Amino acid sequence: MRSTASVTVRDTVGPVGYAVVELSPVAMRIANELTLARNPTFTGLFTSSRNTDVRIGVGDIVSITIFEATSGGLFIPQEAGSRAGNFVQIPNEQVDNSGTITVPYAGAVKVAGLTARQASEEISRRLSRRAIEPQTVVTMSERRGNDISVLGDVNLPTRFSLDPGGIKLLGAMARAGGPKNPPYETIVTIQRGGRTTQASLSTIVRTPKQNVQLAPGDVVYVSREPKIFLALGATPSPGAVGGTNNRRFTFDNDNMTLSEAAAKAGGLDTTRADPRGVFLYRQETKAALAAMGVNVSRYREDSVPTIYVADFSRGDTFFLANSLYLRDRDVVFVSEAPSADLEKFTTALGGLTGNAASLGAIR
Secondary structure, X not given: OOOOOOOOOOOOOOOOOOEEEEOOXXXXXXXXXXXXXXXXXXXXXXXXXXXXXXXXXXXXXXXXXXXXXXXXXXXXXXXXXXXXXXXXXXXXXEOOOOOEEEEOOOEEEEOOOOOHHHHHHHHHXXXXXXXXXXXXEEEEEEOOXXXXXXXXXXXXXXXXXXXXXXXXXXXXXXXXXXXXXXXXXXXXXXXXXXXXXXXXXXXXXXXHHHOOEOOOOXXXXXXXXXXXXXXXXXXXXXXXXXXXXXXXXXXXXOOOEHHHHHHXXXXXXXXXXXXXXXXXXXXXXXXXXXXXXXXXXXXXXXXXXXEEEEOOOOHHHHHHXXXXXXXXXXXXXXXXXXXXXXXXXXXXXXXXXXXXXXXHHHO
């Protein structure tokens, strides 16, 4: 293969530097704190608990009613019997692309971005010099510019208008029929004003502050993003556990532990595995490693390849492994016992002697 290659790239940097950490209570605590901190959460403006005022937007259809204090003004005729009431109803009008509507004798009024009350006050102010003590009531007949969209892995993707009382994220997802997948596999993305932010549904459910108030024009996208881990080495061979390929597994809950991962992979192969050599491969930060007592001066990058060593021949390791949380794409490796290599050698040797005996008998 090498002889037929047009280009061969050889290693010019040297081996990858990594840290080895014995699993201990201190290492477990620091690693778990960092694991929990990595869960996506909504931050900043998106977590504001303040209700958002529903304002008039482009495309909304508004209804305008103008009242005058007495007849004989701009809208109410002098003859009291010619029409009942002291108000006039303006035909419904849609807010155009410039955000304006046209009101008789008030001209073009920019209402986009105003609340219904602010729009009423602006129209009344413009009519005050011509009408008799005018008062205006503006209502939104149809809301088309303040829609909330919920789509993705939900049962009923939907788009609806935001009511003046507002709505929170979980309420909007309920309108969409809820998520299709378990909370620990569900990521919720909110797009607002050219910005996006994400949080796991499990975090949203557990933390009331993460159940954010939605704003007009928000787009909520629900996606399935399961976390996985790999189990390699002296675990049962592929297909031995439930008839499936037991090398790549998905998490069964929010925080899967090392013990749960080993159990899901079928446990350690009793004929091959070395219980003293169970390794967890992942990337750790230099700050976390330094807190564990590792000398990190030799590492240039902030992210350091790290191997956690768990000795399952010790009783206390089971308790530690049952509390150490895995992360997405962690690799669990179980080494083979020296006796397994000896058994392979004797098996191979037995095969060779058996073949030699067969050849001798043929001759």
